[in-house]
Amino acid sequence: MNKNMIITGLIIFVLAVLSPFWFNIITTIEAAPKPELLGNAKEEKKCVLEKYDMRANHPSLLDEWRDSVVRDSDRQYKAANGHTFEMSLSTGKNSCLGCHEDKAKFCDSCHTYASVDPYCWECHTNPKEIK
């Protein structure tokens, strides 16, 4: 009798402990959305860093840019690939949003998926959103 109780207890325990896995098997997992390249960005085919580097390191790049612009008043970034960019998130044609025109499909889709909530847009403005 004791033996049966212990075994059923163990089974229940294992099932409960592995519940996240069961949950994932039942529900379908959405693949991470790919940032869509639209408008200028689609035609230009050149970015500040290489694609994978950009995906992994864009937050630290932006951090570096901000310090450079605000502290050293250096606003031009001549990238390793030879192209020159304006170190700005949203002002001018040569800034991030100047090329990646659709913020919702370029920034927000991934950020929402990854559940990160950068507070860039509390101050910086998306020129498209200003009527």
Add this chain to the structure above:
Amino acid sequence: MMEKSRRSFLRVAGIAAIGLGVSPAMNFASSDSNGAAVAVKGKNEQALIAKRWGMVIDTSKLNKEINEKMIEACHKAHNVPDFNHEVDKGKYPKTRPVNHKQEIKWIWEEHFPYAFPDKEDEFLAEKFHDLPFLVTCNHCKNAPCVQACPTKATFKREDGIVIMDFHRCIGCRFCMAACPYGSRSFNFRDPRPFIAETNPDFPTRSKGVVEKCNLCAERLSKGELPHCVEASEGAIVVGDLENPESEVRVILKEQYAIRRNEALGTEPSVYYIM
């Protein structure tokens, strides 16, 4: 069987030590020679550069009309909120009523006794009684706000501009207490509902940060003069205070000018020709 003598051990150790010492130099030399392209940051070619930016305001050219023009140009361009602006209830439904003491300003009018409290005089020249002076951040050489800031959000740039990194401001307001000129304003609330027309070329601020004049650093970097100078019809001149040939120095050589509260030793960079 190999016997290690003290002598041979020391010899090997010595060679190894030299090797260790040389290797960083070798690495440096080799990385330099096959030089993978490196990103370079720099200034715009047109950028206006100075050793120490300063401003001369000719008070004889100031009047209400020009002052208002300058203030509007500055505040509009920098997305400074105007709490008299009627809030769009559709867009911002939960806006609390305004407390007008929480005004935000970068450049504003001030009467003589408030602008120059140390120069109070019973027999002050009559024209100064009603003249609205124009005051802004003095970009002090010896700025107390920079010393007060605990996060280095406010700092002095190499070219003398006292500027803020809004990202870093924690809203402690030590700088506001430190500034003897009242040049700083605090965002007690989200400023966006009170910006009539948002200028996409400059960010807004968020609730909880301090703000002030930045001498249009964003314009100087593009080779343009500050908004107030452009709107001033010649009343304001900016230039390099460290360059004896600059326009501001030439003016200061010829005309008597005062600064606000000089006795405090903050060394303001804004001069007023009386």
